[in-house]
Amino acid sequence: MPLTTSTGPEYARILGIGAAVPSRVVDNAEMCTFIDSSDEWIQQRTGIVERRWLGEGESLETLSLDAAAQALEHAGLTGADIDAVVVSTVSHLIQTPSLAAMLAAKLDTPGAAAFDISAACAGFCYGIAMGEALVRAGSARHVLVIGAETLSEITDLSDRSTAFLFADGAGAAIIGASDTPAIGPVVWGSDGHQADVIHMTRTWPEAVATGESSHFFMDGRPVFRWATGFIATAAQRCLDAAGLTADEIDVFVPHQANNRITDAMLRHLTLPDSVKVARSIKHYGNNSAASIPVAIVDMLASGEASSGDVVLMIGFGAGLVYAGQVVVLP
Ligand SMILES: CC(C)(COP(=O)(O)OP(=O)(O)OC[C@H]1O[C@@H](n2cnc3c(N)ncnc32)[C@H](O)[C@@H]1OP(=O)(O)O)[C@@H](O)C(=O)NCCC(=O)NCCS
Known part of the structure; x- marks a missing residue:
């Protein structure tokens, strides 16, 4: 048919x-x-x-x-x-x-x-x-x-x-x-075996039964270990998937979870000094799904990043889940 x-x-x-x-x-x-x-x-x-x-x-x-x-x-x-x-x-x-x-x-x-x-x-x-x-x-x-x-x-x-x-x-x-390649292949995945390290504390029925609201819970140490180990290597895989080397990117925007995690990723990636690194957590904290675009727009506004720049970005969090890719800035 x-x-x-x-x-x-x-x-x-x-x-x-x-x-x-x-x-x-x-x-x-x-x-x-x-x-x-x-x-x-x-x-x-x-x-x-x-x-x-x-x-x-x-x-x-x-x-x-x-x-x-x-x-x-x-x-x-x-x-x-x-x-x-x-x-x-x-x-x-x-x-x-x-x-x-x-x-x-x-x-x-x-x-x-x-x-x-x-x-x-x-x-x-x-x-x-x-x-x-x-x-x-x-x-x-x-x-x-x-x-x-x-x-x-x-x-x-x-x-x-x-x-x-x-x-x-x-x-x-x-x-x-x-007309030209401008978004690299996504490198992504999950590890539901670590679902417990970041989660909401109660289901809706539990909240109703207890009269207590549900909150965001995080056990910081395992998340820190995962982010500085596995996620740092995933960031490298994003570059590899796009067929680029570290000296071919202009900007690195990891999820703004913690500057120490960003530092650990930088040690792994060995990016040249010319690569601008997002640090918007300083003024905006960790706003989860918003943190990467907030950081990019902040860097565009300050002149640290420009239209046409090649950006390596990677996000990671509750699930546990992660995803990253290389993109060209508009
Ligand atoms: C949350 C985080 C900043 C905590 O830092 P840490 O160095 O792991 O801190 P710990 O929980 O091991 O606690 C270390 C000490 O500081 C103390 N402490 C914890 N919170 C504190 C606070 N707000 N202020 C002061 N002291 C604090 C602890 O009691 C502990 O004291 P002790 O050594 O006397 O027992 C860190 O684990 C982290 O960033 N994890 C990853 C978070 C992340 O990436 N999230 C993204 C997912 S969306």
């Missing part, structure tokens, strides 16, 4: 990128009003000086819309051009409908395909992989990929081993056809 299948362009690229962080700045001094800690300890262990939490009138949705509007403008497109919306988030606190469907309507897309993915801090790179695949398969002309989190809403402020890390933010990218 002859059956028509979809066909798409040979290559895809990021056409536009945007990011939004909330207005409320929570510095380490304020953090230490919630937990027994110190500015010195937090900075030394993580590199975080301050983080952004939702302020008055701000929400996961407003941050996402702001980031998406910037990405659309950067790409020279409008919502009418978007065929699919992919949102990566673990902090959309209504299980259904998806945040993606709500955003697709607010952005005036023509009823775009819309779905959320749960890939925690690896979510933006998962989204880029999906967007690239959808475009190249001919399933969508333009895909809006969003990584958005409001972890402040699920952080346990009495947990001194994690509360200082988590933050809020959103990032967005538009993916469309390209």
Whole structure:
């Protein structure tokens, strides 16, 4: 039986990128009003000086819309051009409908395909992989990929081993056809055997039964070991998959989890000094699926990164899951 299948362009690229962080700045001094800690300890262990939490009138949705509007403008497109919306988030606190469907309507897309993915801090790179695949398969002309989190809403402020890390933010990218290669193969995977090291503390029925909310829990040491070992080698595999060597990239953007993890990755990758390294955790904390696009937009704004730069990015987090690829900046 002859059956028509979809066909798409040979290559895809990021056409536009945007990011939004909330207005409320929570510095380490304020953090230490919630937990027994110190500015010195937090900075030394993580590199975080301050983080952004939702302020008055701000929400996961407003941050996402702001980031998406910037990405659309950067790409020279409008919502009418978007065929699919992919949102990566673990902090959309209504299980259904998806945040993606709500955003697709607010952005005036023509009823775009819309779905959320749960890939925690690896979510933006998962989204880029999906967007690239959808475009190249001919399933969508333009895909809006969003990584958005409001972890402040699920952080346990009495947990001194994690509360200082988590933050809020959103990032967005538009993916469309390209004449030249501009998104490398994704290197990704999961290790559900380590599901326990980062997880929500209660199911909905447990929360109802106990009257206690569900919080984000993390056992930092195994995550640290995994990130500085396995993930550092995965970053190298992203370069290998793209057929590039370390001296052929301009920017390295690892998930902003901890500066010490970034340092360990740098020791493994031995990047030349000319490569700019994202350190936006200092001012924005760990905003999970948003951290990579927030860092990229920050580096573009400061002039540290430029259009056309070749970027190695890698995300990792709850699942455990990871994903990374090399992309060319719009
Ligand atoms: C969370 C993290 C910063 C903790 O740093 P750490 O060096 O592993 O700290 P530990 O939990 O081993 O605790 C070390 C000491 O500091 C103490 N401590 C823990 N939290 C503290 C805080 N907020 N302030 C001061 N002291 C603290 C501990 O009690 C312990 O004291 P002890 O040595 O007297 O027992 C680190 O494990 C980490 O970054 N992990 C990875 C996080 C990550 O990548 N997440 C991304 C996933 S999305």
